[in-house]
Amino acid sequence: MSRLATIAIVGRPNVGKSTLFNRLVGKRLALVDDQPGVTRDRREGDGHLLGLDFRIVDTAGFEDYDAATLPGRMRVQTEKAVREADAALFMIDGRAGVTPLDEEIARWLRSEDTPIILVVNKAEGKQGENGLMESYSLGFDNPIALSAEHGEGIVDLFDALRPIVDGFDAAAFEAVPPRGSLGEDGGDEEDEDAPLGPLKLAIVGRPNAGKSTLINRMIGEDRLITGPEAGITRDSIRVDWQWEKDGEVHEIQLFDTAGMRKRAKVVEKLEKLSVADALHAVDFAEVVVLLLDATKGLESQDLHIADRVLQEGRALIVALNKWDVAEDPSSLFNGVRGALEDGLSQVKGVPVLSISGATGKGIDTLVRVAFEQRAIWTNRVSTAKLNRWFENAVENNPPPAPGGKRIKLRYITQARTRPPTFVVFGTRTDSLPGSYTRYLVNGMRKELGFQGVPVRLNFRNSRNPYDE
Incomplete structure (x- = not known):
């Protein structure tokens, strides 16, 4: 199968790599801030x-x-990105000129086999011109003067990339989710008639729950930076993965997200951006895994995250990570399950699993359950079957008659899937108590197989032609 050319952007911190990345993908996917070191993981x-x-x-x-430090582990990921790329854009800051670190990076890049294109960013104005002249000392071909923020120099960049990109045939790659569905404009409406594509599986949770470690174990490589420090992940990173089971290959898009702390503790702008990006990943996902640290148990923040996932209408799985080092696991498991039943009373039957991202225990079960929950989340019940159940439910437990005035429920229809959404038509439905709505929803879960996913039930009053 043919593929697209891969171009990596490298350089020292805060030279504008993420700004250029966002311009080339046409969306604000990568977090951008004035402080250096915002980007940590590779983002494609x-x-x-x-x-x-x-x-x-x-x-x-x-x-x-040193490679053992967090910046050192970030550098290792950058080195892998360059070696796996077909070409690299080496970016420097034209206003700052050539720095000793730029010279060190240039020496490293010259020792690699990957073709290098030197890009001088922030080259607009006289300050940028001085940096452009200095860049010739780095020993590469003619540098490209660029302004990633304003789009200047794009034609020159096109001329430099064209010989490399033209060597590859365009392939049918699925585009990275737009910021409208994984970004600032809010989630797009899903086309429920479209065939199911790769499973979109987001991993969320508090900081240091082991989200990146779990994804690395799933895909079998150190793709994401991990370590004892809390809050390493900032961007929501998508990783494409193929899960093989019983001779079949299943396509999955994994989303690693930043840890979500209590809102009162999130005061820095960058952490707010990271949490917002994690919530955008939830909007885009089909199934969301809430990862708990088994050594710490269930906390109120976990329930807040779970509630947010369910409010967005996503299928939810709760996974107890670090199970291999948990104390009194049986008591812990039962305690978490009981707390979830009380704290998430709006959705019954949310799957609770025990896993270990460090050893790989329970990962196959987690993925299998994720596919099962997506199947429930996308299930459509025939109108005939739905109304047979509805008639029996209403007959077995008729709606109340507040004030002596009867509420009549006529029929039900499924308006959409993803999540399952139903509309009940009748008279005086606005007087129906919440307890009766819960009775109907619980009946749908039990009789129609919607266990563990959010179900939305709306009511419409039949129009009376003599109202006027």
Whole structure:
């Protein structure tokens, strides 16, 4: 199968790599802030430039630290991105000129086999011109003067990329989810008639619950940066994965997200952006795994996250991670399940699983259950079957008659899936108590197989032609 050329963007922190990445993908996917070191994990997207299509990779700022430190682990990811790429854009800051770290990065890049294109960002104005002249000392071909923020120099970048990209045939890659569904404009409406594609599975939870470690274990490589420090992940990173089971290959899009702390503790702008990006990933996902730290148990913040997932209408799975080091696991499991039944009373039957991202225990079960929950989440019940159940439910437990005035429920229809949404038509439905709504929803879960997913039930009054 043919593929797209892969282009990596490298450079020291805060030279504008993520700004260029966002411009090339045409969406604000990567977090951008004035402070250095915002990007940590590699982020990939589908780049487009004046008719050229390619895979673009944003990387963390290159810093000279020991590999055991967090900046050192970030540098290792950057080095892997360059070695796996078909070409790399080496970006420097034209206003700052060539720095000793730029020279060190240049020496490293010259030792690699990957073709390098030197890009001088922030090159507008006289300050930028001085940096452009200095860049010739780095030993690469003619540098490209660019302004990633304002779009200047894009034609020159096109000319430099064209010989590389033209060597590859365009392939049918699914585009990275737009910011409208994984971003700032809110979630797009799903086309429920479209065939099911790859399972969109987001991993959420509090900081240091082991989300990145779990995804690395799933895909079998150190794709995401992990470590003892809390809050390493900032961007929501998509990783494409193929899960093989019983001789069949299943496509999955995994989303690693930033840890979500209590809102009162989130005061820094960057952490607010990271949490917002995690919530956008929830909007885009089909199934969301709430990862709990088994050594800490269930906390109120976990219930807040779960409630947010269910409010967005996503299928939810609760997974107790670090099960291999949990104390009194049986008591812990039963306690968490009981607390979830009380705290998430609006959705009964949410799956609770025990796993270990470190050892891989329970991962196959987790993925299997995720596919099962998506099947429930996308299930459509025939109108005939639905109304047979509805008639029996109303007959067995007729709606009340507040004030002596009868409420008549006529029929029900399924308006949509993803999540399952139903509309009941009748008279005086606005007087129906919440307890009767719960009775109907619980009956649907039990009789129609909607256990563990959010079900939305709306009511409509039949129009009386003599009202006027």
